[in-house]
Amino acid sequence: MPHPERQYxxxxxxxxxKGDERLDRTGVGTKSxxxxxxxxxxxxxxxxxxxxKRVYWKTSVKEMLWFLTGGTNIRPLLRENVRIWSDWPLARYRRETGEDISQQAFEDRILADDAFAAQWGELGPVYGKQWRRWKDASGAEHDQIATLVETLKTNPSSRRMLFHAWNVGEVEQMALPPCHMVYQFHVNSRGELNCLLFQRSAxxxxxxxxxxxxxxALVHMVAQQANLTPxxxxxxxxxxxxxxxHxxxxxxxxxxxxxxxxxxxLLRKPDTIDDYRIDDFEVSGYTPHPPIHGEVAV
Structure with missing residues (x-):
């Protein structure tokens, strides 16, 4: 049986x-x-x-937990020592003010200054906003995550159990349009929760x-809330x-x-999908090769 990582x-x-060499939005260029x-x-x-290579899994899970809060400002991430979203607001700050501030100094100001964080730490209506507060044409907001969990509990054979973040009316307001944009769920006859993630750009x-x-991590949380197994x-x-x-x-x-x-x-079952914390996740047997570093293309 091939190792699951071999396909990647x-x-x-x-x-x-075989990738097609292309000039991309960032100017770095890709093979695609x-x-x-x-x-x-x-x-x-x-x-x-x-x-x-070592993947800093806690950073990824903390990001997912932040998405689930509906948050769109990097300040809560920085408080958790997660810096993977800093590049985009930092680039905007440098572009609009002309100040050649370091990333560390920018993040320190986000953490220390409420007004600065509100103005410059905001990413626009990115993932969390769309997942938890999608606004329709009438102005009503829709919590796609809560609807998903409720449907899994009450109608697990539904073919409409999904959420997505590509809100056409708000894409231009986002610091970065959603890449992992559609999550669809399926429950089989054994009570297992399957998830298909469509990522437009990877x-x-x-x-x-x-x-x-x-x-x-999301599959584990949603499965637990709906009394299913991954x-x-x-x-x-x-x-x-x-x-x-790269x-x-x-x-x-x-x-x-x-x-x-x-x-x-998962070390406990919180009352709702909103109540998970990083300490609820236990990863065992992770002994990877050393990390390999690369620059983020912004």
């Missing part, structure tokens, strides 16, 4: 070998393929936290490993790419042998 490494290899699928079995407790080296981890995570990528400045790092990762995947266990 094979995808990296295909992109390097279109339309790829990976499947990860979560039913035995295994989670796709990659082993061929930075395979830096972004996708976090998306795999965050989605697996099943299969199906990841579908639209434009899947490797940035040109090619050497990707080659180094492909050369490594995958190690046993870790397992995830």
């Amino acid at each position: 490494l094979d995808l990296l290899d295909r992109v390097l070998a 393929l279109f339309g790829e699928l990976l499947r990860f079995d979560l039913s035995g407790g295994q989670v796709p936290i990659l082993t061929t 930075d395979l080296f830096l972004g996708a490993p976090f998306n795999f981890t965050g989605a697996a 099943g299969t995570l199906v990841w579908v990528g639209g434009d899947v790419h490797v940035y040109l400045n 090619q050497e790092q990707v080659r180094a990762q492909i050369a490594r042998e995958p190690l046993p995947l870790p397992t995830l266990h």
